[in-house]
Amino acid sequence: MNPAVQLLWPTPILVKRFEHGEAVNAELVRLFYQELEAQGGMRGNVYSSRDDLLERYSSPALQALFGFVSSSVFEVAQAMNAPLWKRLGTGKLQMHVVGAWFQIQNRYGFHDIHNHGNCSWSGVYYVQIDPVGQRRQHPALGVLNGITRFYSQGLNLLGGAHMDMGNAYMQQSTFDVTPEEGVLVVFPSWLLHKAMPYDGEKDRIILSFNAQIHAEGGNKGLEYDFH
Template sequence: MAKKPRADGNPNIVKLWPTTMLVKRFAHFQKVNPALLELFYQHRDREQRNPEQAYASKDDLQNHYPLHQELGELAEFISKGIVEVATEANRGLWRQGEKVSVTLTGLWFQISNGFSFHEMHVHGNCSWSGVYYVQAGDCSTSPESHRGKQPNGVTRFYGPHMEHMAGGFGDYGNLYLHDNSWDSYPEDGKLCIFPSHIKHMPFPYNGDKDRVIVSFHAQVFNSSGSMSYDYSFNN
């Protein structure tokens, strides 16, 4: 097992259990996103949903359009991003040079407007999840852009410390527990991948343009096709 990382400068301190996330922009988003928007609105309109309502497709989008070029390009970009972040999170644990493969167990899109949102949640039966912003619309762009007001359409992530806030004791000694959330500001072409167990919530969104995202979750296998631990919880 890898040695636990120590804080710089003080050999008596051990810092444990950071949360690893990946944020990067898709280099081809200006080509891919318009094609995705066309596909998504066609898909939604075939179901004759009320365009005023928030819409979420079923989570097997990749099976509906296996030959759609831009959706395939996005899925590849997402899969590479999952390998990148999982490699970093498992540094010192994965065997050196081992090839891993990613299975996107769910891929779906959401179109939102009219102050729609989802309650706080986590994703199950997967190790990594994420959001790709196809159209940020009028989402807040920075903390300054919504100062004094609720952010618009921002994705908020809650760290493990959140568990200890309710009814917890707060003083200057545990000020670090208050640093328990992080906001992803939507931008066209921005990808954000996070551990699936991390709680998150999109703030209500309202704007002239719809907020359009792709969501996904994934499992990661090693070269033998196994995703299980080297040890058993039953031993």
């Protein structure tokens, strides 16, 4: 890249596999279906739990998973914030999960475009889903079957206008993550995303979370400032 060109406002997305995912996923599947049955089963093509999952269940599988979640959130947050953290002298940083929930979907169930509030980082962990090759054979959904799609910050500028060869880089307005069991995706909470329609033999089961990171003495160093 030309060193005179500044690439500003990056959008970091971490995609990482949990090495203990196979064992953890089996326990999570059991736990989540147990709740689904207690709630009377699926009433449509998507079931969403309450977002107090960590308060309601004391599960070794959840504890193991969120140990991995914590290290992964810090990994991407440090990559983006390390110079600022050093300048502010934040001390020991702490991650707070302010919401965790699971979703089960099938039979063309989907979650429309949205983002998350009251947090700096969000994530999705794939607990159960059909293998990639099998999903892509779907006669209607094909390669889009059950993927997670992220949308560019410039999406609202792309309504058929503002396009010439000078800004062709804006044509990449989406980024698709192909779900696989045991894979975690961490992304900025403000980033628009969507769970595309899914249809398969296995239910698509994911665990999502919202997280904040705070300094040891609070966030006083980040008072609103327009200088």
